[in-house]
Amino acid sequence: MSKTGPTDRKLPRVVVQVGAAVRRLRAAQGLTLADVSRMADISPGMLSRLEHGDVAPSLDTLAALAEALGTSCAALLRDPDQSLSDAQLVRKGEGLEVVRRGTRRGHTYHLLASERGPRRAFEPFLVTLNSKSEIFPEFEHPGTEFIHILEGSLRYRHGTGTYLLKPGDSLTFRGDVPHGPDRLLKLPIRMLSIIVYSGSDSGAESGR
Numbered sequence: 001m002s003k004t005g006p007t008d009r010k011l012p013r014v015v016v017q018v019g020a021a022v023r024r025l026r027a028a029q030g031l032t033l034a035d036v037s038r039m040a041d042i043s044p045g046m047l048s049r050l051e052h053g054d055v056a057p058s059l060d061t062l063a064a065l066a067e068a069l070g071t072s073c074a075a076l077l078r079d080p081d082q083s084l085s086d087a088q089l090v091r092k093g094e095g096l097e098v099v100r101r102g103t104r105r106g107h108t109y110h111l112l113a114s115e116r117g118p119r120r121a122f123e124p125f126l127v128t129l130n131s132k133s134e135i136f137p138e139f140e141h142p143g144t145e146f147i148h149i150l151e152g153s154l155r156y157r158h159g160t161g162t163y164l165l166k167p168g169d170s171l172t173f174r175g176d177v178p179h180g181p182d183r184l185l186k187l188p189i190r191m192l193s194i195i196v197y198s199g200s201d202s203g204a205e206s207g208r
Helices: 013-028 033-040 044-051 059-068 073-077
Strands: 096-098 107-111 122-129 144-158 161-165 170-174 179-196
Touching: 013 033, 013 044, 013 073, 033 044, 033 059, 059 073, 122 144, 161 179
Parallel strands: none
Antiparallel strands: 096 107, 107 122, 122 179, 144 161, 144 170, 144 179
16 A cells, blocks of 8 residues: 655645746746746756646745746736736826937837846837937947837938838838937827847847
């Protein structure tokens, strides 16, 4: 007759849920077991067991993992069947206004989504240019940038080239080449600016 040891007891379903949530968030952010274990100050072996639902985390461990993954303890404990979407909804006019080098020229930048965690894959901005200043800042940042003109028109500079952009036009370019508005032709100008980072430069500031 076999005996049941302490490690053979069935753990509560919430332990499996927490492990699955940690594994899903870690993978979504491109983090390794070593990355998260270092940030949360737990061993990779313990983290692996936790992700597979083999061990229940202490409250301190749960809090440390939530901080490392840029989420909350409540989110890690939430039943995935009760929340099938982690989509972020930003209503019109509710994007977080951020300060960039163009701000002092009368331009505004509204961040339309904010990724959780220490690494970012992309940053989407709604940019409004409403000052006909003759002096524009030059931007340089990691990753690839995509801009799409919603309203107004301008000439946009990238490296040694300039491009006439009107509503409906899009421009995609390397962010590490100096770029920025060259001439504002029709105000106001509103455009989407989406910066996509690679794995090696994710989380870097755009310098806007």
